[in-house]
């Protein structure tokens with residue numbers, strides 16, 4: 337039997353996310369809680385939230401608008417069952433023209449810079465598998481809650497014959513440290529939910545989205561009495577080193593991507609990997 341308290345708690349978690357806010361893209365759904373100002377942003381690019389130029393651009397625009405419209409926090413999640421994000425859309429990197437590859441990479445860089453440096457408090461509500469770029473999105477938020485124990489998360493690039501760019505790696509180092517990052521990245525490890533919790537790659541593992549929303553509320557509650565400017569500056573300082581590297585090295589990073597991704601053996605590996613995914 338549901339107690340009155342449980343009922344009230346459930347209503348307060350579920351009901352307020354009622355006000356929709358147009359992201360300007362069918363790939364991203366945004367609901368703003370009109371009482372708290374917290375936005376829940378859900379990626380919805382079927383089948384697996386592959387991060388292509390369009391989705392990355394839509395996320396970037398969404399982050400900009402939420403800041404401009406003075407949201408008080410953001411939860412980044414997915415509307416696709418069992419998938420947070422399958423990471424970068426491999427078809428964008430396979431047989432791409434230099435122009436398209438450059439646009440793709442620059443859009444990814446901008447999206448990450450915006451997400452990583454936003455003064456808004458951010459929570460990744462990880463309701464599905466989060467390999468590679470999916471893991472990067474989650475790691476760029478301030479707090480990570482995974483829903484259900486059947487999902488995996490990690491930077492598995494080496495398994496595809498690629499390497500995670502320096503800023504992907506540094507983002508992970510800032511969360512689990514250099515030793516564990518080196519072990520994980522060199523082997524392309526995808527952590528189970530339990531393993532991710534143990535190592536600190538996720539902060540909480542809960543059984544339902546309701547619980548995850550309650551955990552997010554609790555996280556945002558930490559800042560109720562903290563002036564936004566002080567919070568934002570502190571986040572800036574903590575994240576400055578990782579962020580500044582990309583800000584200062586964007587062109588170099590793009591060149592490394594372009595040169596590496598177009599190598600014939602890398603393209604061959606990507607083609608085979610895509611085929612293996614489609615054959616499943």
Ligand SMILES: CC/C=C\C/C=C\CCC/C=C/CC(=O)SCCNC(=O)CCNC(=O)[C@H](O)C(C)(C)COP(=O)(O)OP(=O)(O)OC[C@H]1O[C@@H](n2cnc3c(N)ncnc32)[C@H](O)[C@@H]1OP(=O)(O)O
Pocket residue numbers: 383384386419421422423424425426427465467468469470492493496497498499500501592593596597602610613614615616
């Ligand atoms: C040597 C150095 C080279 C370069 C260095 C410099 C920079 C390089 C940049 C490197 C950074 C890379 C970051 C990345 O994010 S790479 C992407 C890595 N992602 C993965 O490995 C995940 C692959 N997908 C899966 O494991 C599963 O799909 C998943 C667990 C997410 C979901 O499984 P499910 O069973 O639900 O779905 P599937 O049947 O597998 O997939 C459905 C369809 O979606 C297609 N798919 C899946 N993932 C991708 C993807 N990442 N990109 C494009 N397409 C994808 C899959 O093929 C299926 O397609 P259809 O059969 O429906 O056509």
